[in-house]
Amino acid sequence: MNERTHFRTCPLCEATCGLAITTRGREITGIRGDDDDVLSHGYICPKGPALAALDTDPDRLRTPMIRRDSTWHEVSWDDAFAEIDRHIPRILKDNGRDAVAVYMGNPSAHNLQLMLYPRALLRALGTRNVYSASTVDQMPKQVSAGLMFGTALSVPVPDVDRTDYLLILGADPLVSNGSLMTAPDMKGKLRAIRERGGRVVLIDPRRSRTAAEASEHHFIRPGTDAHFLMGIVHVLFAENLTKLGRLGEHTAGVDDVKALARDWTPDVAARPCGIPADVIRTIARDLARTERAAVYGRIGTCTQEFGTLASWLVDVVNVLTGHLDREGGAMFTKAAAGAVNTRGVPGRGKGVKFGRRQSRVRGLPEVFGELPVGCLAEEIETPGDGQIRALITIAGNPALSNPNGGRLAKALASLEFMVSCDIYLNETTRHANVILPGLSPLESPHYDLALWQLAVRNIANYSPPTFAPPADRPSEWQTMLKLAAIVMGQGADADPNQVDDFVARQQAEEAVGAPASPIAGRDPDEILAALAPRRGPERLLDLMLRTGPYGDGFGAKPDGLTLAVLEQNPHGVDLGALTPRIPEVLRTPSGKIELAPPTITADVGRLRETLERPAPSMVLIGRRDLRSNNSWMHNVDNLVRGKDRCTLLMHPTDATRLALDDGDTACVRSRVGVVLVPVEVTDAIMPGVVSIPHGWGHDAEGTRMRVARAHAGVNTNLLADEAQFDPLSGNAVLNGIPVTVERAA
Ligand SMILES: Nc1nc2c(c(=O)[nH]1)N[C@H]1C(S)=C(S)[C@@H](COP(=O)(O)OP(=O)(O)OC[C@H]3O[C@@H](n4cnc5c(=O)[nH]c(N)nc54)[C@H](O)[C@@H]3O)O[C@H]1N2
Ligand SMILES: Nc1nc2c(c(=O)[nH]1)N[C@H]1C(S)=C(S)[C@@H](COP(=O)(O)OP(=O)(O)OC[C@H]3O[C@@H](n4cnc5c(=O)[nH]c(N)nc54)[C@H](O)[C@@H]3O)O[C@H]1N2
Ligand code: SF4
Ligand SMILES: [Mo]
Numbered sequence: 245m246n247e248r249t250h251f252r253t254c255p256l257c258e259a260t261c262g263l264a265i266t267t268r269g270r271e272i273t274g275i276r277g278d279d280d281d282v283l284s285h286g287y288i289c290p291k292g293p294a295l296a297a298l299d300t301d302p303d304r305l306r307t308p309m310i311r312r313d314s315t316w317h318e319v320s321w322d323d324a325f326a327e328i329d330r331h332i333p334r335i336l337k338d339n340g341r342d343a344v345a346v347y348m349g350n351p352s353a354h355n356l357q358l359m360l361y362p363r364a365l366l367r368a369l370g371t372r373n374v375y376s377a378s379t380v381d382q383m384p385k386q387v388s389a390g391l392m393f394g395t396a397l398s399v400p401v402p403d404v405d406r407t408d409y410l411l412i413l414g415a416d417p418l419v420s421n422g423s424l425m426t427a428p429d430m431k432g433k434l435r436a437i438r439e440r441g442g443r444v445v446l447i448d449p450r451r452s453r454t455a456a457e458a459s460e461h462h463f464i465r466p467g468t469d470a471h472f473l474m475g476i477v478h479v480l481f482a483e484n485l486t487k488l489g490r491l492g493e494h495t496a497g498v499d500d501v502k503a504l505a506r507d508w509t510p511d512v513a514a515r516p517c518g519i520p521a522d523v524i525r526t527i528a529r530d531l532a533r534t535e536r537a538a539v540y541g542r543i544g545t546c547t548q549e550f551g552t553l554a555s556w557l558v559d560v561v562n563v564l565t566g567h568l569d570r571e572g573g574a575m576f577t578k579a580a581a582g583a584v585n586t587r588g589v590p591g592r593g594k595g596v597k598f599g600r601r602q603s604r605v606r607g608l609p610e611v612f613g614e615l616p617v618g619c620l621a622e623e624i625e626t627p628g629d630g631q632i633r634a635l636i637t638i639a640g641n642p643a644l645s646n647p648n649g650g651r652l653a654k655a656l657a658s659l660e661f662m663v664s665c666d667i668y669l670n671e672t673t674r675h676a677n678v679i680l681p682g683l684s685p686l687e688s689p690h691y692d693l694a695l696w697q698l699a700v701r702n703i704a705n706y707s708p709p710t711f712a713p714p715a716d717r718p719s720e721w722q723t724m725l726k727l728a729a730i731v732m733g734q735g736a737d738a739d740p741n742q743v744d745d746f747v748a749r750q751q752a753e754e755a756v757g758a759p760a761s762p763i764a765g766r767d768p769d770e771i772l773a774a775l776a777p778r779r780g781p782e783r784l785l786d787l788m789l790r791t792g793p794y795g796d797g798f799g800a801k802p803d804g805l806t807l808a809v810l811e812q813n814p815h816g817v818d819l820g821a822l823t824p825r826i827p828e829v830l831r832t833p834s835g836k837i838e839l840a841p842p843t844i845t846a847d848v849g850r851l852r853e854t855l856e857r858p859a860p861s862m863v864l865i866g867r868r869d870l871r872s873n874n875s876w877m878h879n880v881d882n883l884v885r886g887k888d889r890c891t892l893l894m895h896p897t898d899a900t901r902l903a904l905d906d907g908d909t910a911c912v913r914s915r916v917g918v919v920l921v922p923v924e925v926t927d928a929i930m931p932g933v934v935s936i937p938h939g940w941g942h943d944a945e946g947t948r949m950r951v952a953r954a955h956a957g958v959n960t961n962l963l964a965d966e967a968q969f970d971p972l973s974g975n976a977v978l979n980g981i982p983v984t985v986e987r988a989a
Pocket of ligand 4: 350
């Protein structure tokens with residue numbers, strides 16, 4: 245059999261690297277970087293080639309499963325859907341729509357089908373109980389971006405290829421490969437900044453891998469980035485360093501910000517954050533005086549007590565120093581498909597609104613249509629109207645990824661019915677009654693709808709399935725539509741293709757009905773005919789591309805982008821470097837950048853109250869490892885082999901005080917839980933701070949991940965406290981958790 249080479253985008257992380265996959269029949273003979281990929285130019289990390297092992301992993305589920313008591317039975321797809329049809333409609337009928345909850349996990353943001361089709365299921369369900377990994381992740385940034393610029397994904401990304409000064413807070417892109425910033429090969433990019441005479445400044449309670457590529461690194465006390473950034477804002481005003489330039493006429497609220505920052509002199513800001521006042525001053529001055537500079541914050545600035553304030557202040561500094569929307573600064577991607585900030589009337593919009601409803605038990609506000617995952621357990625446990633009795637998980641492992649994993653696991657076990665759409669029998673899906681397996685990523689088409697809205701270049705790239713999807717198994721878009729049909733009472737025999745035709749028609753009608761759309765006023769039948777014979781995700785993607793900012797507008801711009809064009813360009817299409825987009829990108833009601841949105845500034849008082857608060861004597865933070873991917877690539881031997889990576893990092897002075905040595909077992913305790921974990925003594929972490937990576941703890945009963953079980957580690961989210969959250973976004977606090985540490989008995 246001949247060897248063939250397929251080019252496709254790696255779906256595992258936000259870097260979206262191009263892979264060159266060689267195959268012989270159904271066998272993978274090699275995976276390397278695609279040198280001609282328009283974005284990654286050959287760069288990959290060790291996880292890309294591990295897709296081969298994921299594809300062949302015998303533990304990866306290929307058949308639906310039904311659990312009877314504690315025994316799993318492989319069943320046909322028909323039987324699996326029939327079982328769901330016996331329970332979900334009944335639960336809805338007896339208890340109302342909110343009785344069925346949905347949890348969407350991280351891989352759904354990397355998966356074309358799961359980006360496009362769960363919407364149909366959610367609409368059919370009409371439940372208020374929608375949860376996702378966003379509230380253990382980037383929700384604070386979406387809230388601040390939404391309020392400042394008008395849409396949730398109008399998140400400025402640092403123009404790393406052209407900047408000369410990059411201030412990074414709470415991100416470790418050399419390990420994570422970047423997040424809310426699609427930029428493969430950050431090591432090369434950071435090095436290039438320094439080689440052209442620029443500076444990279446890193447703010448992190450841990451001297452991370454990224455620190456090795458930075459010009460300088462400063463320890464910060466966890467959770468205090470908002471103080472540090474307020475200090476910078478104060479200096480910018482006090483020393484007349486603000487220069488908005490062309491942004492001036494497009495920005496509202498500058499004086500409000502000035503007034504808010506008045507108290508945060510560098511000396512005042514230095515106390516809580518632990519970064520000396522003169523360093524704060526120098527960074528403010530360097531940022532202001534460097535022509536091309538950008539501030540970038542990620543997980544460490546989001547999953548903390550002041551997540552929204554810190555996320556907001558990152559862009560406040562970008563605006564005040566005149567670096568927003570400028571080459572080498574923090575810029576807006578103009579995505580080829582799917583971006584809300586390329587739809588509607590340019591420069592003005594409805595903006596965003598939160599808190600249209602509250603969670604039932606604790607009264608936490610809804611944000612972008614979802615409730616904080618920290619509420620999930622209590623919404624399952626607490627009786628009354630609207631109690632969650634059934635749960636559908638889609639590509640998520642909340643048992644390991646959400647706060648207070650102990651309580652959540654008990655809650656999951658108490659559900660009346662649970663369906664998991666997943667590829668493993670793991671810590672979460674073991675609680676399900678039915679598991680519906682997705683296909684191998686290599687059997688699915690791919691287009692990174694979400695992540696190319698945040699890329700450091702404008703690109704578009706479609707990957708057809710490397711291997712034909714197996715004929716006897718539905719793709720996940722079909723599974724989603726089947727579930728939608730069951731929820732709508734159409735029964736287990738409903739034809740997902742019919743639902744798909746309905747979905748496509750709806751979207752075509754929406755597109756011709758939108759006044760600012762390039763196909764406004766045209767006949768939806770004509771549009772649907774032009775999309776034929778495509779169906780499923782490819783049909784919807786083609787529609788989005790063709791009505792997008794580079795699209796052919798179904799004939800209006802004959803040279804424009806279509807899915808067919810992408811099919812002819814297997815390494816992707818480069819749509820150019822980022823270009824200034826203000827005011828066109830804005831979708832705020834005022835048509836301006838809202839530098840001081842009242843929702844956000846109302847929270848500054850809470851920050852002020854912590855100015856003199858004594859720091860807890862020990863706090864816990866997380867970290868990532870290059871060969872991990874949250875909780876779910878741990879069943880690949882190549883990635884988990886070697887030294888134990890689930891350890892407690894501890895500074896030597898703390899270790900001495902607590903009489904702990906390298907390799908000893910520590911007992912770490914928080915308000916909600918306790919774990920036993922091996923100690924790794926290192927001066928790469930601040931005194932008073934310890935770190936455990938998340939996504940481990942694979943020793944639960946009843947899972948089927950043999951490799952992961954042999955490298956179990958501990959679940960650090962047994963320690964994360966669901967009572968701690970960022971009030972504006974509902975995001976969980978996963979960094980800066982007060983803990984006590986002692987030698988294990
Ligand atoms: N303490 C702490 N906790 C954290 C974090 C932290 O930094 N510290 N980080 C948080 C962040 S940023 C995130 S994004 C979350 C992630 O939280 P989750 O999304 O809940 O968890 P993952 O570990 O990504 O699990 C993904 C699940 O999807 C399944 N899966 C993989 N591919 C597919 C597919 O193609 N189809 C289907 N149906 N299923 C698939 C996997 O088997 C796995 O069960 O964790 C969060 N939790
Ligand atoms: N290899 C690998 N890559 C991944 C993932 C993975 O699990 N493994 N997960 C993917 C996902 S879902 C995401 S969201 C991204 C996340 O991407 P990143 O945000 O780059 O994630 P981390 O590597 O966790 O880096 C967060 C850093 O914040 C620091 N930190 C903790 N608390 C604070 C604080 O209060 N202030 C400051 N300034 N810093 C703090 C931590 O020490 C850590 O170095 O990574 C993605 N890429
Ligand atoms: S960096 Fe991310 S996208 Fe690139 S190969 Fe690794 S896992 Fe895949
Ligand atoms: Mo994430």
